[in-house]
Amino acid sequence: METKNKILTGKNLSKEFNGNVVLEDVSIECIEGTAIAIVGENGAGKSTLMNIISGGLSPSKGKIEMDGKEVVFRNSVAARKKGIAFAHQELSLMAEMTVGENIMLGREPMKGPFIEQKKLHEQAKEILDEIGYQIDVNRLVSNLSPSECQITEIAKAWASKPRILILDEPTSSLNKEESEVLFRFIRKILEKNVCVILISHRMDDIYQTCTQVFVLKDGKFVFESPLKDTTENMLISKMVGRDFKNVYPERRQKKSEKIKVSIRNGEVNSRIQKINIDIPEGTVVGIGGLEGQGQRELSKALFGLSPFTKGDYMIDGKKVKIHSPSEAIKYKIAYVPEDRKTEGLCLSLSVRENILAMILGKNAKFGFINKKMEKQETEEGIRQFGIKVNHTGMKVSHLSGGNQQKVVFSKWIKTKPEILYLNEPTRGVDVQSKLEIYELIRDLTKTGVSVVIFTSDMLELIGLSDEIYIMYEGKISGHISGKEATEERIMQFSAKEGGN
Numbered sequence: 001m002e003t004k005n006k007i008l009t010g011k012n013l014s015k016e017f018n019g020n021v022v023l024e025d026v027s028i029e030c031i032e033g034t035a036i037a038i039v040g041e042n043g044a045g046k047s048t049l050m051n052i053i054s055g056g057l058s059p060s061k062g063k064i065e066m067d068g069k070e071v072v073f074r075n076s077v078a079a080r081k082k083g084i085a086f087a088h089q090e091l092s093l094m095a096e097m098t099v100g101e102n103i104m105l106g107r108e109p110m111k112g113p114f115i116e117q118k119k120l121h122e123q124a125k126e127i128l129d130e131i132g133y134q135i136d137v138n139r140l141v142s143n144l145s146p147s148e149c150q151i152t153e154i155a156k157a158w159a160s161k162p163r164i165l166i167l168d169e170p171t172s173s174l175n176k177e178e179s180e181v182l183f184r185f186i187r188k189i190l191e192k193n194v195c196v197i198l199i200s201h202r203m204d205d206i207y208q209t210c211t212q213v214f215v216l217k218d219g220k221f222v223f224e225s226p227l228k229d230t231t232e233n234m235l236i237s238k239m240v241g242r243d244f245k246n247v248y249p250e251r252r253q254k255k256s257e258k259i260k261v262s263i264r265n266g267e268v269n270s271r272i273q274k275i276n277i278d279i280p281e282g283t284v285v286g287i288g289g290l291e292g293q294g295q296r297e298l299s300k301a302l303f304g305l306s307p308f309t310k311g312d313y314m315i316d317g318k319k320v321k322i323h324s325p326s327e328a329i330k331y332k333i334a335y336v337p338e339d340r341k342t343e344g345l346c347l348s349l350s351v352r353e354n355i356l357a358m359i360l361g362k363n364a365k366f367g368f369i370n371k372k373m374e375k376q377e378t379e380e381g382i383r384q385f386g387i388k389v390n391h392t393g394m395k396v397s398h399l400s401g402g403n404q405q406k407v408v409f410s411k412w413i414k415t416k417p418e419i420l421y422l423n424e425p426t427r428g429v430d431v432q433s434k435l436e437i438y439e440l441i442r443d444l445t446k447t448g449v450s451v452v453i454f455t456s457d458m459l460e461l462i463g464l465s466d467e468i469y470i471m472y473e474g475k476i477s478g479h480i481s482g483k484e485a486t487e488e489r490i491m492q493f494s495a496k497e498g499g500n
């Protein structure tokens with residue numbers, strides 16, 4: 001049997017930020033041809049550990065050895081030169097550059113002082129082909145969908161042909177087929193003795209690709225095992241530190257008689273057309289379909305970000321005009337956007353300022369800010385969503401990805417909405433927190449809030465929704481009750497107008 005070499009060993013790694021220990025005495029071996037899963041709750045330290053291994057952060061304690069010799073990476077470029085590449089969860093792409101330029105960043109083919117643009121784009125295409133994806137490499141990243149951005153990020157990491165490929169939540173924006181392509185690619189490169197490290201909150205990703213699993217909890221490894229000896233529930237229990245049952249909260253028993261929101265013949269230019277939907281009071285309406293079928297346009301139109309250009313928008317039976325988010329807010333509408341970094345958060349501000357962003361003015365009495373109420377509201381938001389923070393004044397950009405998403409959610413819940421539009425609200429959120437968010441959504445519907453959830457997660461769509469609309473090529477192709485929904489039924493509507 002071929003012996004497999006250790007490529008990298010992380011020994012007793014610890015990391016502190018301003019005295020706060022987020023990683024403690026963690027050791028890991030990266031062996032050729034193995035795929036390691038790192039799982040854990042939001043804020044457990046997964047990205048921090050990967051940043052240390054890939055040169056983005058230096059450890060406070062401990063050391064890294066490569067091929068048996070100690071190495072100190074000054075930065076991620078140095079680590080990449082040594083064969084370690086990291087495809088980040090918070091994508092690292094340049095929006096105003098092409099897909100090709102992003103993929104080839106730092107390894108551009110040169111002729112004298114000039115970049116050979118044609119060759120660069122040919123090489124980028126070869127890398128995408130090798131992984132198994134097709135994207136026009138001449139397109140600007142700013143025009144890409146989230147899944148295309150994610151694919152570009154993966155290709156950018158693979159461009160340096162690393163010995164260790166780290167993928168942080170690589171499928172969070174990918175659909176099932178795109179995820180399958182990635183899994184096939186991972187299996188292919190394992191055969192070529194690459195070591196893959198995969199961080200994912202999706203258990204399917206891990207069981208499809210990995211051989212070894214590590215569970216990180218509060219900065220420490222609490223469990224390590226060959227993956228074949230584990231079950232999903234076992235891993236989740238290790239992550240959360242207690243028994244775990246993966247159940248969705250119970251659905252509404254009776255259909256609500258009152259329609260809160262109706263859209264009749266809604267259109268946004270020609271991108272979405274003939275949108276007819278009814279959103280009953282106190283109900284979860286799920287909107288599904290394959291990626292890019294107009295869901296994004298519809299969610300933005302509902303919140304007035306890019307309003308309907310035709311059709312009627314009715315709330316409580318009355319026609320309304322919602323041409324901007326501020327008009328939407330007047331009608332007690334809240335919106336959790338898909339892209340938390342650009343639309344959901346003010347990254348330069350603190351956790352407290354972000355949580356209070358929508359209600360700050362309201363709390364001021366005669367121009368004075370009520371500090372006590374602010375404190376209470378912030379603490380309640382943190383508690384309600386289990387947001388992992390050191391202190392409320394901490395910059396929101398220093399939170400882990402999943403915790404940032406929870407801040408966005410908390411900020412909007414604070415407005416006490418009657419209508420809540422959620423766009424991929426649990427992307428990057430750990431399994432336990434997901435269930436807590438589902439419970440919270442259910443509790444909100446019990447107080448009469450109407451919720452619309454746009455999600456590419458089929459299980460979430462089926463598990464959570466009372467009613468489901470499916471979109472296909474900018475139109476509604478199907479409407480079924482959550483109880484009747486099956487994956488097959490939804491796929492039928494997702495692939496064809498009318499679903500027949």
Ligand SMILES: Nc1ncnc2c1ncn2[C@@H]1O[C@H](COP(=O)(O)OP(=O)(O)OP(=O)(O)O)[C@@H](O)[C@H]1O
Binds near residue numbers: 022041044403428
């Ligand atoms: N620059 C920083 N300053 C202060 N604290 C930080 C900084 N970067 C990360 N942290 C903290 O380190 C902890 C671990 O964060 P990390 O991003 O590694 O978590 P994670 O396990 O990757 O979470 P997620 O699943 O949400 O991505 C978090 O509590 C986070 O707030």
